[in-house]
Amino acid sequence: MNLFQLRAFDAVAREGSFTRAAARLFISQPAVTGHIKALEEHYQITLLRRTARRVELTEEGTKLAAITRAMFGLAEEAQAMLEANRQLLTGRLEVAADGPHLVMPMLASLRERYPGVTVNLRLGNAQETLAALLSEHADVAVLTEVEPRKGLHLQSLGESRICALVPQGHPWLAEPEGVRLERLDQVIMVLREPGSITRRTFDTACAQAGINPKVLLELDSREAVTEAVAAQLGVGVVSSLELSPDPRVRALPIIGEGLLNRHMLGCLERRRELRLIQAFLGLAPTG
Structure with missing residues (x-):
């Protein structure tokens, strides 16, 4: 089945004119005539009656036009959708x-x-x-x-810094500029799971500096770390990007090497x- 022939027929059926069909398809009128003639001859069927004033569909042409209108209508919908996507409308x-x-x-x-x-x-x-x-x-x-x-x-x-999360009233809050990494040696801590980037960066910095915090809890979410710190179970670690207002806890930058992400x-x-x-x-x- 030749889609060029079907599209030419569909255009004539819609426009009722070979001239208008040719303009619709941006091809010459003889090309439209040739496509439809080839279609009729191949399938031994008469699809159109040519009169002096207009082109009329035969009974078989009417049936085929219903199919081609649906078929090429869907193609036009697809084109409209793709064009809208190209223009970022959808x-x-x-x-x-x-x-x-x-x-x-x-x-x-x-x-x-x-x-x-x-x-x-x-x-x-x-x-x-x-x-x-x-x-x-x-x-x-x-x-x-x-x-x-x-x-x-x-x-x-951009970058973020690793911060220590402490409960309100913690002595380190008297040092608002931050806490040095060495201060965390042997400190009881509640940390994210080892697969966390924040935890991995913190562990690497501690290992390079010879610091050994005491990990009491390993938790699978930032929210859980916040709750554990608020309950005074230990000092937490959080990225400076992840700070959220919570009156129960405060974050202090950890000062040291290798604490940026x-x-x-x-x-x-x-x-x-x-x-x-x-x-x-x-x-x-x-x-």
């Missing part, structure tokens, strides 16, 4: 992030600028977020301490030129 963006604090302002900017775009956000730890991006379950990802690799485009979102926005290099991904990359703050 679309869907899969976003992964290892925390909500950097990605949420970016999503707010995206919504303001491109209200027709739908976003699916998946939050996970650093390993899960990188895996989602590399497996193409995410179009873009907000990542922490990811190493450059072939095929991965990364741009900086780098945050990145990433996508697969080969997908970087997609308009929706480009738009999101362009919304990212730089640091």
